Amino acid sequence: xxxxxxxxxxxxxxxxxxxxxxxxxxxxxxxxxxxxxxxxxxxxxxxxxxxxxxxxxxxxxxxxxxxxxxxxxxxxxxxxxxxxxxxxxxxxxxxxxxxxxxxxxxxxxxxxxxxxxxxxxxxxxxxxxxxxxxxxxxxxxxxxxxxxxxxxxxxxxxxxxxxxxxxxxxxxxxxx
Amino acid sequence: xxxxxxxxxxxxxxxxxxxxxxxxxxxxxxxxxxxxxxxxxxxxxxxxxxxxxxxxxxxxxxxxxxxxxxxxxxxxxxxxxxxxxxxxxxxxxxxxxxxxxxxxxxxxxxxxxxxxxxxxxxxxxxxxxxxxxxxxxxxxxxxxxxxxxxxxxxxxxxxxxxxxxxxxxxxxxxxxxxxxxxxxxxxxxxxxxxxxxxxxxxxxxxxxxxxxxxxxxxxxxxxxxxxxxxxxxxxxxxxxxxxxxxxxxxxxxxxxxxxxxxxxxxxxxxxxxxxxxxxxxxxxxxxxxxxxxxxxxxxxxxxxxxxxxxxxxxxxxxxxxxxxxxxxxxxxxxxxxxxxxxxxxxxxxxxxxxxxxxxxxxxxxxxxxxxxxxxxxxxxxxxxxxxxxxxxxxxxxxxxxxxxxxxxxxxxxxxxx
Numbered sequence: 051x052x053x054x055x056x057x058x059x060x061x062x063x064x065x066x067x068x069x070x071x072x073x074x075x076x077x078x079x080x081x082x083x084x085x086x087x088x089x090x091x092x093x094x095x096x097x098x099x100x101x102x103x104x105x106x107x108x109x110x111x112x113x114x115x116x117x118x119x120x121x122x123x124x125x126x127x128x129x130x131x132x133x134x135x136x137x138x139x140x141x142x143x144x145x146x147x148x149x150x151x152x153x154x155x156x157x158x159x160x161x162x163x164x165x166x167x168x169x170x171x172x173x174x175x176x177x178x179x180x181x182x183x184x185x186x187x188x189x190x191x192x193x194x195x196x197x198x199x200x201x202x203x204x205x206x207x208x209x210x211x212x213x214x215x216x217x218x219x220x221x222x223x224x225x226x
Numbered sequence: 227x228x229x230x231x232x233x234x235x236x237x238x239x240x241x242x243x244x245x246x247x248x249x250x251x252x253x254x255x256x257x258x259x260x261x262x263x264x265x266x267x268x269x270x271x272x273x274x275x276x277x278x279x280x281x282x283x284x285x286x287x288x289x290x291x292x293x294x295x296x297x298x299x300x301x302x303x304x305x306x307x308x309x310x311x312x313x314x315x316x317x318x319x320x321x322x323x324x325x326x327x328x329x330x331x332x333x334x335x336x337x338x339x340x341x342x343x344x345x346x347x348x349x350x351x352x353x354x355x356x357x358x359x360x361x362x363x364x365x366x367x368x369x370x371x372x373x374x375x376x377x378x379x380x381x382x383x384x385x386x387x388x389x390x391x392x393x394x395x396x397x398x399x400x401x402x403x404x405x406x407x408x409x410x411x412x413x414x415x416x417x418x419x420x421x422x423x424x425x426x427x428x429x430x431x432x433x434x435x436x437x438x439x440x441x442x443x444x445x446x447x448x449x450x451x452x453x454x455x456x457x458x459x460x461x462x463x464x465x466x467x468x469x470x471x472x473x474x475x476x477x478x479x480x481x482x483x484x485x486x487x488x489x490x491x492x493x494x495x496x497x498x499x500x501x502x503x504x505x506x507x508x509x510x511x512x513x514x515x516x517x518x519x520x521x522x523x524x525x526x527x528x529x530x531x532x533x534x535x536x537x538x539x540x541x542x543x544x545x546x547x548x549x550x551x552x553x554x555x556x557x558x559x560x561x562x563x564x565x566x567x568x569x570x571x572x573x574x575x576x577x578x579x580x581x582x583x584x585x586x587x588x589x590x591x592x593x594x595x596x597x598x599x600x601x602x603x604x605x606x607x608x609x610x611x612x613x614x615x616x617x618x619x620x621x622x623x624x625x626x627x628x629x630x631x632x633x634x635x636x637x638x639x640x641x642x643x
Binding site: 056057059060061062063064067070074095096098102121122123124125126127128129130131134139140142144156157158159160161163164165184199201217219220221223224 | 356357365366371372373378385386387389390392393431434435436439483487489490491492493
């Protein structure tokens with residue numbers, strides 16, 4: 051059973067939870083995959099038992115590029131969990147993957163969450179938090195937890211053209 | 227863009243049911259009582275309010291997040307023999323939904339009168355803000371996609387939806403802060419409110435940041451309390467003490483697609499009210515312009531705004547203007563949360579907003595106005611100062627807009643009986 055401790059939290063995936071075992075197993079190999087429906091061909095996230103658009107149960111794990119743009123975010127200044135407190139403010143990013151954006155309908159996208167991290171996977175310092183907002187171009191990196199379990203995270207895509215000024219909440223707090 | 231809701235449901239239950247009694251315990255932090263004791267007192271208070279004996283209450287329902295006491299214990303303590311009870315899992319938006327299910331139970335002939343209650347030590351036992359025991363729980367399965375990111379509490383969970391509304395429509399922190407300002411004014415005229423002090427926009431914006439875009443004062447209060455509401459058929463409702471609040475329509479836990487992860491289905495700044503409006507307005511036979519007062523769930527300042535907008539009280543994207551215009555202030559065109567709501571009165575997962583509207587429709591809200599020698603309150607309709615009136619003049623039709631999360635909500639429309 052994939053399990054491990056991450057920032058003081060006990061994470062686990064039951065062996066009978068086949069879709070999540072496979073999803074996080076791919077993440078542990080730093081090789082992002084999603085399920086593609088064998089009938090309608092649409093990718094889906096989060097992992098699930100049937101296709102939300104055609105109810106087909108058959109799927110194939112398919113490699114998906116971990117790139118996209120920030121759709122929205124929350125910026126936590128008062129952390130609840132002890133091990134996040136020293137890293138506040140930390141960002142929770144919702145990123146629209148470039149793959150399948152706007153499909154199957156205009157406002158849909160594969161939206162994968164993650165914290166804003168440095169390229170080597172550390173939670174972002176305040177100077178970096180200030181640079182990221184809605185529209186920022188991101189690439190996926192992984193936080194390793196244990197064998198068979200890693201978490202997708204997001205870092206600024208150094209190769210992409212960044213918006214001149216990504217949209218950020220207008221009020222600064224503690225300089226961020 | 228139109229929604230795909232089938233609103234062709236028969237309207238034969240419109241106006242056929244009523245709320246005949248409401249009650250609560252003191253909104254406090256540190257009740258020093260079990261949820262069994264709190265629930266028992268709230269139900270007892272609602273029964274006294276209605277003037278209904280234990281022998282005439284035969285149905286009971288409650289909801290909880292495994293943080294309450296179920297119906298059998300409460301009924302036992304009050305000598306109520308039940309023909310029906312059901313205790314379900316649920317939080318915000320369950321209040322309206324259970325009133326609808328109570329109507330269904332009575333309509334099915336299972337019982338005659340149902341008391342719905344919610345009992346919780348939301349501050350001293352299971353904290354609603356997500357700290358304490360909730361933050362320490364192990365994280366398994368689907369939750370591994372969110373919780374390890376330090377993304378646990380309601381405020382953290384909803385913050386991207388709120389943020390996106392500001393991005394999509396130019397909504398400002400100052401506009402949204404007015405929800406707290408107005409609800410604090412209302413609370414200052416409510417002897418029961420936990421927070422009674424009137425606040426300013428600057429007070430909200432200068433309070434500490436919890437999770438952008440939510441300052442401390444954008445978030446509701448955590449309190450210990452129980453609340454109860456008694457539902458029966460309209461033709462029985464006039465046998466009891468008070469003017470009944472008659473139910474025109476109810477919608478329960480209506481959802482956007484993909485509520486397993488609500489932000490998968492955009493626009494993420496659109497909430498369940500977008501779908502509810504197509505059920506609640508035709509079934510109630512009224513529209514936004516007919517509503518005299520609203521109870522738009524204020525877990526956060528933003529939740530009030532997003533719901534009023536998607537139900538059609540203003541155009542999509544103009545919620546910031548609506549909530550900062552004074553429309554929802556006492557004395558305004560359509561006051562909202564006249565008790566102070568979750569931001570100021572106390573946190574009950576929506577029950578107190580229904581209780582308030584029932585009292586408003588009776589014309590007997592418990593403010594600071596003097597009473598006559600028969601105990602009836604002589605309302606001044608002067609809302610200008612703290613410790614004044616909060617009765618809405620000519621309150622005939624009310625609406626509650628219940629919130630569970632951006633993807634799920636419930637609604638209740640009532641009229642003066």
